[in-house]
Amino acid sequence: MYPVKSYATLGATQPLAPFDFSRRDLKPHDVLIDIRFCGICHTDIHQVRNEWGHSIYPMVPGHEITGLVSEVGNQVNTFKPGDKVGVGCMVDSCRTCPDCQEGLEQFCSHPIFTYNNYEKDGKTLAQGGYSTRIVVDDKFVLKIPQNLPLDAAAPLLCAGITTYSPLRHWKAGKGTNLGIIGLGGLGHMAVKIAKAMGAQVSVLSHSRKKEADAKRLGADHYYATSEPGTFEKLVKTFDLIICTVSVDLDWNQYLALLKRDGTMVILGAPPKAPTVSATSLIFGRHSLAGSLIGGIKETQQMLDFCGEHNIVSDIELIPIQKAQESYERIIKGDVKFRFVIDMSSLK
C-alpha cells in the first residue's frame, strides 16, 4: 500500500481538511502517479456538498489530474517512470459492454468514476486528485504531450474532453457557425478548441463583462443575451450550439437561433428541468442533444490535438489550503477560468 496525503471532506457541510489514506498495491496493469496538479471542477462542489444526493464520505474530490509516473506494474509497457500523464473522470469501467468495446466508457452502465464511488473490488472508496498519489489501471491513464505544462493541462482532463467530444461528434470545423453559451471553465475551453478546429465561434453570455476575454481567447463574435434584440438578431444563425452552463435558461430561445438541421448540445443539468416546446424542434428540424465527458480513446485524441495546437486552460494556480475558499469564488464566477491546485503545497 502507498500512503497518501490529501484533502477530503467528511460530510456535506464539512470543510475540506487534511486526510491521510493509502492507495492499493500495484497490480500488473497499474500505474502509480505522483500527482502534481489537480483542477477544480464545479462537479467537485456538487459532490462534496451532496447536491446530487449520492455522496459517499470521506470524499477526496478531483478528476482533472496531471502528474508523473513513479512506478508501474509488471505488465505495463505503455508507461514508464517519469512520463507526463493525466487521469480524468473515470478510472475503470466494465470493459465488456458494447459502449466499452467502442471506447465510449462514459456510457458504460458500470463505470468507475475517479471519486465518489467504489473501486472494482466493491469495497474500496475511489478517491480523487486532491492528493499526492494515485494508482490507476494503465487503460485509464492518458499521455500528456511534452509541450504542454502539467498545471494548465490539468483541466483538459474534464473541461477539455467535455467540450472536445461534442465538437468532434457534431463535426465542428471549417464552415461551422458555432454558438457557445457561457464562458466559464467549459466555455473557455470550447472557444479554444473550436477555433483550432476551424469553426466560426460566437460566445453568448449574459452581459458584456466577458467580451474582452472571449475575443482574447479567439472568439469571432460576442453577444450579450441580456441586451434587447439579441435573440431576434440571431434567429437561424448557428449550425451548432454548445450549452456549457448549468443555470436555468429558456432553451427554446436558443433553439430558435439554430439553422435548419442545427443541434444544440447540453453539457450540464440546470437546477430545474426546462420546458421544451415541440415547435422549437419541429420548425427547422432542430435537435436538442446531450453529451457526457468523452471516452478514453477520445480523451487521448483530445490531448494530442491540444498538444498540436498548443491549447491549455487559462488557470489560477492555488495551494490546496485555498481550495475551500476557491469553491465560493467558483460559485460567484470569479475565476479565469479554472482553479488548479499545486500539489506541492500538500507535501
Place this chain on the structure above:
Amino acid sequence: MYPVKSYATLGATQPLAPFDFSRRDLKPHDVLIDIRFCGICHTDIHQVRNEWGHSIYPMVPGHEITGLVSEVGNQVNTFKPGDKVGVGCMVDSCRTCPDCQEGLEQFCSHPIFTYNNYEKDGKTLAQGGYSTRIVVDDKFVLKIPQNLPLDAAAPLLCAGITTYSPLRHWKAGKGTNLGIIGLGGLGHMAVKIAKAMGAQVSVLSHSRKKEADAKRLGADHYYATSEPGTFEKLVKTFDLIICTVSVDLDWNQYLALLKRDGTMVILGAPPKAPTVSATSLIFGRHSLAGSLIGGIKETQQMLDFCGEHNIVSDIELIPIQKAQESYERIIKGDVKFRFVIDMSSLK
C-alpha cells in the same frame, strides 16, 4: 375563373357548410385538378376551430387531396388531363431561399399552405381540398402511382410524408430498432412505411386496445405503456423513436428507452410544453428532434416508395355531409385510421 363547390366554415364555432367560390384562371404553370378525395387531418380540426389562434375565414380545410388533372396551363409539360395527382400541405413557397433550393420547402420562411393563408398575390385566400376543384402550380403537384387507389392514397399527402420524412432522414431501415408512439392516422402510416423500409417496429400505445391492429399492420412488437414495468423493461431498446401523438406525455420516460446515440423525433405539439431533463439527453448522448411534413421532392419519393410497396392508408370513406361529425369521432380516436371524403358526394 373556375366555379367550385366546397364545404367551408365561417368561424371558429360554425359548422362546416356548403360554400361556393371560384379558383383562379390558369397561369402558364398551373394545373386544374378535379378533386376526387380528400383526407381529414387533425390539423383541419385545429384550424377550423381556431385552436392555434391564426385562423382566417371563410375556411375550406383539407390538405390530403387526390384527383385527376382536368386542364393544364400552356407551360405545363409534366402533367396532362387524366393524370392521377395529389396535393399536400403546401401549394407554393418563395422558391429562392436555401431551404427551397434544397427542396425543403416546408422550412421556407414564406410557404403558401394549402389553406388558411393567402396565396402569393397576398389577397386571395388559399382554400383547401373539401372542394370539387383546385388550381395548383405544377411544381407543387404530385404524381400518384398508377397502382394506388385515389381514395386510400389521399392521406399519404400529409400523414404519409409526415412519417416518411423523419424515417428517411434518421435512416430507418434494416437493423433499426424503431419505436412508434401512438397508432392513429400518423402512427399507422409510420408502421407500414417503416416495415417496408426494413426496420424492426414496436408500437407504444397507452392500452392493449390497438394491439391486434398494430400486428395486422405489420408491427413486430406492441407495448402498452399503462402497464406496470413497461418502461423499465424497454430501457435502452430503440435506435429511433417517432412520437406521432400530440398529447401530454413525459418525454423523459421515452428518452430513457433510447440506446446510446438514439433519437426521438416529435411530429406534433402537445397542449403543454413538456419538461426535458438534461440528464435524459446527456446520459446516452440522446437527441430530441422535430420534423415537419416533408419537401415536394421527398413527397414524390414517398409516393413512389408507397407505389412500389403497395402502401396506402387504412381509411373510412365518408360523404362530405358527414365531415362535421367525423371531427368528433377523430377527437375520440374512433377511426381506423383516417377519414377520407368522397368528393362525388358534393357534386
